[in-house]
Amino acid sequence: MTFNVLLPLLVVASSFVTGLLIFFLPEHKAHTRSALNMAGATLKLVLVLIMCWGVYRGEMYEFRFSIVLGFDFVLKVDLLSLLLVTLSSVLWFFTTIYAIGYLEGSPNRSRFFGFFSLCVTASVGVAMAGNLITFFIFYEFLTLSTYPLVVHRGTEESLQAGRKYLWYTMAGGAVLFVGVVWLHVLVGALDFQETGFLRAWPASLHGSFTVIFFLLIIGLGVKAALFPLHGWLPVAMVAPAPVSALLHAVAVVKAGAFGIVRVVYDVFGVEFASDLGLLTPLTIATSFTIVYGSVRALTQDDLKRRLAFSTVSQVSYIALGVSVLGLTSSIGGLVHLVHQGLMKITLFFCAGIYAESLSVKTVSGMKGIGRRMPITTAAFTIAAFGMIGVPPVAGFASKWHLGLGALESGQPWVIGILLTSTLLNAGYFLPILYAAWFQEQEKEWGHAHHAPCRYETPMLLLFPAVVTALLSLLTGMFAGAGWSPLALARAIALREYVP
């Protein structure tokens, strides 16, 4: 087992093993648990950095293991999987720190952190899956590991949310399963290839390919929160802040979007998909979701529900970028995968801090919060600007490429969609900022859930929020650099189009 074969397995195993160890850790051993958590996170980060360096130098990492004849478990690292793996491990590192701070003293944390690590294992596995079957295995494993996180508090409300979440994801998983099996029956091996592998098959199969495409997209759309299938996302907000941060920025939603990217690029191939006329309905669906998500976000008073609806619309940017035929729009879609993750996680961190320190949960309660908690609100503002697409922050780069790509591919109405959604983003973010900075404080601040500390909130909570805010700022400013996610996205997109 050379190192090239072992590395992907090690990356997946690092959080899986820590998860299992934490499961069997007794409740009161907080320090060992945090140590284990941090060790797992750093180990994964280091391994991923090694992998990035390896892939940059052209190494091939692949782990293949045949479960049944014609049914292989493959972990392969290509540029596209690199994008999500780096994002997951970086953000998991910060979310672990945040979670340790956030859950100080709350009951059954061993169970929480166990499932927390399993969930990241699943999201890393989704990223590194080499064929559609392994992707499906980790996709379903993700559902299993996130359900206990959603119902972690055990209150009646969280159980209802868990039930709804379960029904959506289970139904989605079943539809996806049918699609994968049917494709496997028709085509046999389902290994991802750069420009898709379905073009070579005879025209007689194109009919069933279309049906399979829609089955796959519906199955993935549940987790990517496309319009009719997004119902579980706002309801799942009842989970603790690190969970909603992890679920909505890194794990669940990204798995769905990443799945759509894989299906369109590496299974069908984007040119073949547009020849079959599959992309236009996808564009329409994603555009509608973008506008719908933003409109619904306008009216939400609860801060986390507003952020949830904003995620519904933001994730569809990625799917939109993918479904618009054209190099620049794919670059825009791919890079938004990273940018949205950074910005959204900052927003959720700040929302968690507000809830934890001032028990402020609603937007109306945020008047004058800027004076009370300047640093957190500064981070919140940077991320909010990024979401709207204001230039220095990361969001601008992806929206710029999306707009350019739409023009190039001759679908000007997509520009209209982008404009309206930007206005709507401004519509639901700017009032929050205005209220936070410029309005007087009306309500008394609630009591803090943690011991008094030097800054406005414990360092364990503040540090991750600030760092992710800076990260999104830096990725925005240095987008052009050789190392930035934008460069990586451009390299991926170049490979996806048939030369």
Add this chain to the structure above:
Amino acid sequence: MTMFLAYAVTGMIVFAIGLYGVVIARHLLRKIIALNIMAGGVFLFLISIAARNSQAFPDPVPQAMLLTGVVVALSATAFAIALARRIYTVTGSATLSDGER
């Protein structure tokens, strides 16, 4: 040949009657007796197969099957009666309470 037909046909009729009895009877003892009638029907058919054609002696294999079948039916019936007895002792009624077959 007609001797075989006579026995075989009666065997089938007895089997059907036994089946009817098992479904209809509510009292456990009647059910067990009906089961035995049904078994009797099968065994009658089995034995009628043995002597169909005029050889030196009837085919011993169905007879052996019959003997084994009778003993198996005997032990099953004995166990059923013991169980029925036990149900009567515990529940005080010799019928399956919710009355299905």
Add this chain to the structure above:
Amino acid sequence: MSRFHWSMHVVCATAATFLAAVLIYTVMTLPSEPAGLARLVEDFMNVSGVEHPVTAVLLNFRGYDTWLELGVLLVAVLGMLLFQRQNDLRQIVRMPAAEPVLDWLIRLIAPMMALVSGYLLWMGKYSSGGAFQAGVVLGAACVLLWLSGHPSLESLSGRVFRFLLTVGFSVFMIAGALFMLSKQPFLTYPVATAGHWILLIETAATFSIAVTVAALIMGLQPTYSETEDQP
């Protein structure tokens, strides 16, 4: 006869008649002159160690079935013992001592029945007879003794009773397994002494069948458990 609605009767009756009709029709279509295995049994009779073909089939050619059938009998008794307090017959309700005439008659008949059962066992080799018939006759003798209040069965201790129950099944198995040591398949008897082995197995089977039959009949009587009601 039962509280079912009359329509249930009609439905079941028609279903039963339809089933009978279908079965009778198939019986009609059965071949009238099948080969049957009679000739095949005849060819192997000389090697089977017994003269009577049914005993040969029962104990030699298809001995495996008969062995398992003894197992079924044993399981039935096990099931019956489930509902007893102890694993033996000791506290079966002792019948009142019979009047002198019945007592004298049973004292005369019981040994006769034992003799008849021995004869039936021996005859099994030559004509219809064998372990099961002999066992049942012996069992009947035990039941008669028990009915007449004779103390003989009470002396049967738990261990001996259980041993006797299993002796038929175990002897059959041991005899069968013995020849596996000399690389023969299970239940293969050497041709020369096949008859003797079969006789040995039959005697063991007779004892265990007799005790089983007696136990089943006595076990089903309303014993102490009438009074105390288990939950």
Add this chain to the structure above:
Amino acid sequence: MDTIFPWIILLPLTGAIATFLVPRAWVIRTGMVTALLTSCMVFAAAYFLHQNGPVHYAVGSWAAPLGIRLYLDGLACVMLLLTAVSGIFISVYACEYFKDKTSGVLKREGIMFWPLWLFLWGAMNALYVSGDLFNMYVLLELLGLSAVGLVALAGTRTVLIAGMRYLIAAMLGSMSYLLGVAFLYAMHSALDTRMMGALIEPGMGAAIAFALMTIGLLLKTALFPLHFWLPPAHAGSSAPVSAILSALVVKGSFYLLLRLWFDVFHNVVTIPVGQFLGALGALAVLWGSIQAIRQQRLKMLVAYSTVAQLGYLFAVFPVTAGAPPTDGVLGQWVIESGKGTLYHALAHAFSKASIFLAAGIMVHALGTDQLSRMRGMAERLPLTTFAMALAGVSLMGLPPSGGFIGKWLMMHAVLGSGQWWWAVVIMTGSLLTAGYMFMMLRQAFQPCEDPSLFKPVPKTMEWAALILAFISIGIGIRAADVLDLLMIGSPFLIEPIAAVGGAL
């Protein structure tokens, strides 16, 4: 191989006799020794089978038409392994389960449990290797009687009535099976499955015999319309017994149906019959799952889930009936669906046994198996809840588990052979299974109000349930070996099998 072969049957039966004869103190030891020895024999047999292929074994060295021929191939071996592996853990569990909580002495139930359980195990092993129609009848009866004996072990009112109903259903099933065998013998004067398969031609007699035998076996497998006796029997009896019944006993008669379908009646079977059985299976899946969701008690829920999961196994018949024997392409889907069914049976056996053992632990700790009383089990009994969760994952057929491979292979075959409507049934079934499994787990995850309710539970019981759950997940990881073992002697090939003749 010939020396090992009969010991698979002899060992459990000798153990049964031994546990019946030895004094009370020795019962558990003899029982466990027999269980371990039998499993070693089964593993050895599997190893030899892997080395030198299927084995024909003439009992009493009499050739097929007259004597009884035993036959061990991949299919039989997988079923033997299934029984052996679940059997060991159920036996370990039973050692603790029947001990009196205070005095630690073996309860009377425990003494009678061992002989009946080992008889049942011996009958199962003999049934899987039997190649003779009448021999199968005797074994079915032995299996049925010892199973009813085990059901009636608990002695409560519900259990006795359920046992009675089970006994009547079993006897009805055996009688109709015997009549079918009698018809076959009347027509072809042979009792060996392979010979019968060669001799039989489609006709009225063969059809009636097939119908009678199938109905008899359906009654014993408790397929949908004939399932009335299963839920009360499986739910009422004590935990190890319900694990034995649900995981092992129902599979015995299903295995026979499979054997008859492939070996004996392969050219009598028509497409409508296959579709009919498939439809019954589909109804069982839907009816069982809906009933399971409505249950208030855990063991009833799991018992109805057995009725539902059995429905999946019947998806193999419509696919096989559709495939004419010699057609290569469709034949490939037949083998695929056979593998899927077997794998589902394997995964179901382990996960169902694990859930029933976990339910037993819950009754042991809480005194009741009411679903509403399960609150806080995740905190107080972490191992048991983890076992339930893993087994639930396997039952639902979610990826890392054996159930998933089974579902994958079945879906693959069903979609491949063009009968897509069974795929819809399998999908709805697995969603409904997810429904009642998560309903159960949701109760366990709720915070516990009163920890004093939970009495301490012996660790071996929890570990037995957990290991069984791990196995049901584990066989999902490395499925290729199990499937290679299964395909030795190609059990699912339906080309007409040459008459075995007296050559053996």
